[in-house]
Amino acid sequence: MSWTVAPEPFDSPVAAALWRAYYTEVSDRWYLLHEGHVTDPAELEREIAARSGAELDPPGGRLLVARYGGEVAGCAGVRLLDPATAELTRVFVYEGLRGRGGAALLVTAAEDAARTLGAARMILDTRHDLVEARALYARLGYAETERYNDDKYAEHWFRKDLS
Secondary structure, eight states: OOEEEEEOOTTSHHHHHHHHHHHHHHHHHHHHHHHSSOOOHHHHHHHHHHOOOGGGSTTTEEEEEEEETTEEEEEEEEEEEETTEEEEEEEEEOGGGTTSSHHHHHHHHHHHHHHHTTOSEEEEEEOTTOHHHHHHHHHTTOEEOOOOSOOTTOOEEEEEEOO
16 A cells, blocks of 8 residues: 545545544544543534635645545645745544554645745644654654744644755
């Protein structure tokens, strides 16, 4: 089996399924850790509806979808925050396909997309409980940096020079 990564419209059925899986997992992990229950379904629906992914639409962004053996496996988004700075977002691989190199491939493809958009650096935020993500970013050369946003769930911020 092999991996492929290609751009995908942010509003495609494939993207919608990936958003749902991504938000369900990260939200459930947070609620289970902090409140001992999964996400309220109505809240999950509100969050999904509020975050369409339109910021990942060209010309200022890209949504990339990974496929493993031709089947949808994950995604990563990149969007320009300013002409030189891109933000990596929504990095996700379905649980059954993790540990096979797909996340690193997605991040590398997102870095290439950011360079194509003109960015010289990539930044991102993540949470403390997403230890797999933090390990991935460190392994790929991202360094922890200062806070750059006011996301109430963000606890770690990373940066990488793309030049």
